[in-house]
Every structure is written in structure tokens, then in C-alpha cells.
Amino acid sequence: MASALQLAGAQVASTGDATGTSTFILESIIPGFSIMRQLFLQYFRYDITSLVTRAIFFAMATQAGRYLEEGIKDLLLRFCCASVTISPNDRLYREVTSWMAVHVIEKGALHMAAKSSKNDDTANDPYRKYNALYGATQIYAYNPSDFDENTPPVTYSPSIGTQWFWYGFRPFMYAQYGSGRNGMFYGKDCGDIVIYSLGRTTAPLKRFIQECKDFEEKTRNALTTIHIKSGARSGSIWSDPILKPDRPLDTIDMDETLKNALIEDFHGYLHPTARRSYGRRGIPYRRGYLFYGPPGTGKTSMCFALAGHFKLELYTLSGQGLQDYELDQLFTALPPKCIVLLEDIDSAGITREHNNESMPETEQPQNQNSRMNLTRVTLSGLLNAIDGTTSQEGRVLIMTTNTPEKLDKALIRPGRIDQMVYFGPVTKKNAESIFMRMFSRDRNGDEEHAIWLVDTKLSEKDLREMAVEFSKKFPEGQITPAEVQGFLVNTKSPHKALAEVEGWIAKTLESRDGSKAFEKMEIKTGEPSEPSKDSTKAEASSSGLKIGTVGKAKEAAVESTESSPKKTGLEGSGAVSQGFLPTWEAYKMRASEGTPSVATDPLTEEDDTTAGAESVTESLHTLKSL
Numbered sequence: 042m043a044s045a046l047q048l049a050g051a052q053v054a055s056t057g058d059a060t061g062t063s064t065f066i067l068e069s070i071i072p073g074f075s076i077m078r079q080l081f082l083q084y085f086r087y088d089i090t091s092l093v094t095r096a097i098f099f100a101m102a103t104q105a106g107r108y109l110e111e112g113i114k115d116l117l118l119r120f121c122c123a124s125v126t127i128s129p130n131d132r133l134y135r136e137v138t139s140w141m142a143v144h145v146i147e148k149g150a151l152h153m154a155a156k157s158s159k160n161d162d163t164a165n166d167p168y169r170k171y172n173a174l175y176g177a178t179q180i181y182a183y184n185p186s187d188f189d190e191n192t193p194p195v196t197y198s199p200s201i202g203t204q205w206f207w208y209g210f211r212p213f214m215y216a217q218y219g220s221g222r223n224g225m226f227y228g229k230d231c232g233d234i235v236i237y238s239l240g241r242t243t244a245p246l247k248r249f250i251q252e253c254k255d256f257e258e259k260t261r262n263a264l265t266t267i268h269i270k271s272g273a274r275s276g277s278i279w280s281d282p283i284l285k286p287d288r289p290l291d292t293i294d295m296d297e298t299l300k301n302a303l304i305e306d307f308h309g310y311l312h313p314t315a316r317r318s319y320g321r322r323g324i325p326y327r328r329g330y331l332f333y334g335p336p337g338t339g340k341t342s343m344c345f346a347l348a349g350h351f352k353l354e355l356y357t358l359s360g361q362g363l364q365d366y367e368l369d370q371l372f373t374a375l376p377p378k379c380i381v382l383l384e385d386i387d388s389a390g391i392t393r394e395h396n397n398e399s400m401p402e403t404e405q406p407q408n409q410n411s412r413m414n415l416t417r418v419t420l421s422g423l424l425n426a427i428d429g430t431t432s433q434e435g436r437v438l439i440m441t442t443n444t445p446e447k448l449d450k451a452l453i454r455p456g457r458i459d460q461m462v463y464f465g466p467v468t469k470k471n472a473e474s475i476f477m478r479m480f481s482r483d484r485n486g487d488e489e490h491a492i493w494l495v496d497t498k499l500s501e502k503d504l505r506e507m508a509v510e511f512s513k514k515f516p517e518g519q520i521t522p523a524e525v526q527g528f529l530v531n532t533k534s535p536h537k538a539l540a541e542v543e544g545w546i547a548k549t550l551e552s553r554d555g556s557k558a559f560e561k562m563e564i565k566t567g568e569p570s571e572p573s574k575d576s577t578k579a580e581a582s583s584s585g586l587k588i589g590t591v592g593k594a595k596e597a598a599v600e601s602t603e604s605s606p607k608k609t610g611l612e613g614s615g616a617v618s619q620g621f622l623p624t625w626e627a628y629k630m631r632a633s634e635g636t637p638s639v640a641t642d643p644l645t646e647e648d649d650t651t652a653g654a655e656s657v658t659e660s661l662h663t664l665k666s667l
């Protein structure tokens with residue numbers, strides 16, 4: 042090698058002509074060039090100098106052309122186009138991407154990104170079960186045949202870089218940038234989208250954005266949008282939307298009065314003027330519900346049904362594997378109106394200290410995954426996220442639990458939880474309606490799956506009679522709706538179900554010591570709270586807050602409802618006795634009776650709030666015992 046270099050050096054030094062000069066220059070651009078040249082000369086008797094020189098000129102011209110093109114494009118975009126930038130955290134981001142996917146990509150774009158639901162980040166999460174059941178994933182229109190788990194749908198979207206398209210008679214450019222510096226891609230994180238339109242006016246862009254929003258709304262008409270926690274480099278963010286067909290409210294079997302009261306309460310809260318009215322009274326515009334009851338009684342299903350009915354996006358979380366700052370990030374990123382579902386809030390194991398500090402060292406999990414699973418939010422972190430200073434207004438918070446008595450009083454204090462709703466085992470009436478739902482014919486006349494033995498000869502009347510017969514076999518308050526549903530799904534035939542129900546009930550009760558019915562749950566919050574590090578808790582205690590035992594509240598309600606004209610079925614979390622808003626139903630009822638003050642519609646009426654305490658306390662007496 043050394044001798045070759047010497048040879049090259051000697052060659053350059055010895056030739057003082059033009060070839061020597063260009064060889065010298067080329068050597069400085071391509072180290073080792075003179076050796077290569079020497080070898081070519083020796084073996085092929087060909088001087089590569091002019092060939093390499095031309096190649097270098099060509100490369101430089103191409104690069105210069107590229108810079109020129111970029112420069113012209115920059116000038117064109119800057120001075121001849123209007124643009125709008127959309128950040129990846131904004132819901133517009135996916136609305137625009139969805140529009141692009143259907144109107145540009147699927148119409149024959151040459152460059153696109155493909156994604157299969159099997160590969161997406163949510164594949165291993167618990168909500169996969171919903172995806173499996175309903176095939177919900179990033180889709181643009183719901184089509185049941187798309188959701189065969191064995192052949193997961195592939196979705197196409199705009200690829201990174203730029204894409205020109207026509208919108209109306211105007212050229213538009215879609216540009217997807219990376220999240221890194223200068224828009225470079227870092228990992229798989231995407232940065233802003235910028236949409237350019239030719240012409241010095243923003244009106245076409247605004248029309249385009251509105252069309253993307255309308256399109257998204259139309260395609261999601263019968264779908265509920267769900268978001269779950271998803272990891273990001275800088276903490277936690279909400280996942281891309283997971284879509285699932287709306288669950289109609291009439292598929293939730295529960296006490297009808299209670300269900301209607303809950304729906305009315307939602308209506309009241311979501312009334313267009315509600316935000317202003319809350320603000321005027323100095324009440325943060327938030328609403329909290331606690332759904333409690335045994336497992337499989339419809340708490341989660343009701344959340345989905347409410348989200349679908351009120352067209353609110355559902356953001357679901359469990360406290361496990363979350364740190365306080367992540368919870369804060371997630372709550373801060375919520376849109377102005379949505380439902381946040383905190384599932385199984387008791388088993389989320391909210392701790393009072395950070396990250397298992399209280400756990401003896403020997404019991405601390407050794408491996409990283411177990412440590413992550415044990416990472417939990419602290420009570421103060423949760424309270425802060427729910428109603429801290431940075432917490433979004435407008436959202437509905439629903440917490441579900443099987444063990445309400447274990448919940449910290451600070452968590453369910455008025456203002457955080459405004460209504461508590463009990464979901465219980467099936468009544469005879471519920472059993473009848475579950476039977477009817479399972480076996481009545483599809484009203485749309487769609488073909489049923491072959492294994493589902495829908496008896497087409499059975500008239501609606503016959504089926505109803507069978508349902509009544511079926512319901513008579515049910516002992517009150519001992520079987521959950523999920524159990525009944527499971528039994529009927531397995532039998533798949535009304536005749537078989539009727540024949541086997543008695544045996545099945547006996548077996549079910551026997552398997553869990555059937556002598557015991559489900560005990561009615563009580564939220565025992567009579568004693569004062571323990572002193573805590575948490576300031577919010579301290580504030581709750583110092584305010585003299587004692588949330589009455591729900592059971593006792595119910596007793597009081599029963600006594601007083603005897604004289605009340607109508608029952609609502611919702612329980613204020615002690616909130617009502619503290620002067621918080623009673624149920625919407627109660628307001629409406631009082632409004633129709635012409636009772637003055639808060640008793641009229643709280644959201645639209647301009648009333649005197651100082652007179653509210655009495656009427657509010659009175660409204661408590663309209664609450665129904667469950």
C-alpha cells in the first residue's frame with residue numbers, strides 16, 4: 042500500500058501537465074484515485090481521469106439542480122401559497138389523514154404507507170378484546186367482513202414526504218414532517234402536517250379543513266371512538282382512535298328509572314349553555330360518576346353506550362403502570378368534551394406514596410416488567426389530574442369499581458363524584474329483556490350466523506311468553522347480567538335455554554355458595570379520614586366533609602320519596618346535601634311544578650344560587666333507593 046501511494050505521489054510529481062493537475066485534484070476529492078488510475082492504465086490501458094471528472098461534474102450538477110428546485114419550491118410555497126400547520130396531538134391531524142387516505146391515497150396515489158391492525162401498538166392491550174369482538178381498529182368505514190381476526194384489515198394512509206393533489210380546481214400539497222430537528226424523522230414519531238394551497242388566500246384551506254372534519258364525523262356516525270393510553274418517548278399520550286360500533290343504550294339491562302335518570306343527567310350536563318351557567322356560578326364545568334357493583338353487571342358497557350349515544354369520545358385508563366406525571370399529561374391532553382373512564386379504580390391500587398416506597402425491599406419485584414406493572418399513581422396525583430389547576434373542563438369522568446368501600450373518601454367527595462350509580466344483579470324484568478334481546482330476529486333482516494338458532498317460526502308474541510317463563514325461574518339479586526348473557530350465548534336456542542335454565546341457575550349458585558345473594562354494596566365513609574400527606578385530602582377533611590353511607594342515604598331517600606312525585610334513581614355522592622347540583626331530573630321535575638330557585642333548570646335559568654342550598658337539600662329527598 043505504502044509503495045502504491047509513493048508510486049502515485051511520484052506520478053503526480055513527475056507529471057507537470059494538465060493530466061497531472063486534474064489527477065492531483067481528483068486525488069484530493071477521491072482519496073486513492075491515482076492508484077486506481079494507475080491500475081486501470083496498467084491492466085486496461087485506459088485513463089479514467091476524464092470519465093471520473095465527468096461523473097463528478099454530473100453529480101455536482103444534479104445536487105445543484107436539487108438545491109435550485111428546493112429553492113424555487115420554497116419560494117413558491119412561501120410567496121404563492123397559503124398554508125396551515127397541524128400538530129400530531131390535535132384531532133384534526135387524524136381527520137385530515139383519514140380524508141387523504143380515502144380521497145387521495147385510495148384513488149391511486151403511487152406512494153403510501155400501509156398498516157395492518159395486527160402490527161399496531163395496541164395489539165397486546167386489554168382493549169384488544171373489543172377489537173377482536175367488534176373488529177375495531179383504524180378504519181374509515183365500518184364493514185363487519187373487514188374484521189376477520191385471521192385476515193386483519195390493511196389500511197393505507199399518506200406516506201412521509203409530500204403529496205400533491207387537487208382539491209376543487211386548486212392544487213394542494215400535503216407535507217408530512219418528522220418530529221426531529223428540521224422535520225427529520227426520529228424513530229417512528231411523526232411531526233406536523235402542513236397543507237399548502239396555491240394562491241394567496243386561506244379560504245380554500247379552511248374549506249378543506251371543514252370538509253375533513255365533516256367527513257370524519259360522517260364516517261363515524263354509528264361508531265364509538267375509544268382512546269387508550271399509548272407510550273411515547275416523552276411519557277404517555279392517547280392512542281390513535283379505536284372504533285367500535287355504537288352500543289345502543291337499550292341493550293343495557295338495568296332499572297329503567299335509574300337508566301333514564303342517568304341519561305337525563307348527561308343531557309343536562311351536555312346542554313349547550315351548561316358551560317356558561319356553571320362558570321357563572323363559579324362551579325368548575327366537570328361531572329363525575331361512580332359506577333359501582335359486582336363484576337359483570339354492565340358498568341363498562343354503560344360507559345360505552347353513553348359515549349355512543351352522546352357522540353362523545355371515550356378515553357379509558359387504568360391506574361396500573363402509570364406514573365403521576367403521565368396521568369397528568371393524559372388528563373391535560375383531553376379534548377374539551379369527552380368521557381374519561383377510569384376502570385376498576387380500586388384495583389388500580391392507588392397508593393399514598395410514590396412507586397411502592399412502602400413495600401419492603403425483599404418484596405420489591407426484581408424484573409423490569411413487574412416493576413412497571415407495580416408502578417401506580419398516587420392518590421394526590423390522581424386527585425390533581427381530576428381537578429387540579431391544569432385539569433381540562435368539560436369532561437365527564439366515570440370511575441368504576443367492584444369494591445366502593447375501599448375507595449378513599451377524598452376520591453369520591455362531592456365535586457369529584459357527583460352521582461353514584463349502582464349496577465346490580467338481574468331482576469326478573471332484566472332476565473326477560475336479555476332473553477328477548479338474544480333471541481328476537483334482527484330487525485334489519487340481516488342474515489344470522491348459522492350457529493345462532495333463531496327460530497323463524499316463533500312469533501314475537503311466543504318469544505315474549507317464553508321470555509316471561511324464563512324470567513320466572515330467576516331468584517332476585519343472585520345472578521349477574523354477564524352470567525345470563527353467557528348462558529344464553531352458549532345455548533343459542535330459546536327452547537334449549539328455557540329447558541336448561543333451572544339446572545344452570547342451581548349449578549351457578551352452588552358453585553359460589555348460592556345461599557348468599559349478592560350483598561348490596563355500601564360505601565362506608567362515616568368515619569373521618571385519616572390524616573394524609575395529600576393537601577387535597579386535608580382540604581376535604583377540613584371542610585367537614587362526611588359523605589353519608591349510601592345505604593343510609595338510600596333509607597332517607599326511601600322515607601322522603603314516599604311523598605315525592607317521582608324518583609330519579611341516582612345518588613348524589615353526598616354532594617347534594619352539600620349544595621351541589623342535584624339531578625337534572627329533579628331540576629326538571631321542580632321546574633314543571635313551578636318551584637322557584639335552583640329547582641328550575643340550572644343550566645339555562647338565571648336563578649339565585651344563594652337560595653339553592655335548601656332546594657338542593659330537598660332534591661336529595663327525591664333520590665330513589667336502589
Ligand SMILES: Nc1ncnc2c1ncn2[C@@H]1O[C@H](COP(=O)(O)OP(=O)(O)OP(=O)(O)O)[C@@H](O)[C@H]1O
Nearest residue numbers: 292293294295335336337338339340341342522523
Ligand atoms: N346490565 C347489563 N346489560 C346488558 N349487558 C350486560 C349487563 N351487564 C353485563 N352485561 C354483559 O356482560 C359483559 C360484561 O359486562 P361489563 O364489562 O360491562 O361488566 P362490568 O360491570 O363492567 O364488569 P367489571 O366490574 O368486571 O368490569 C358484557 O358483554 C355485557 O354485554
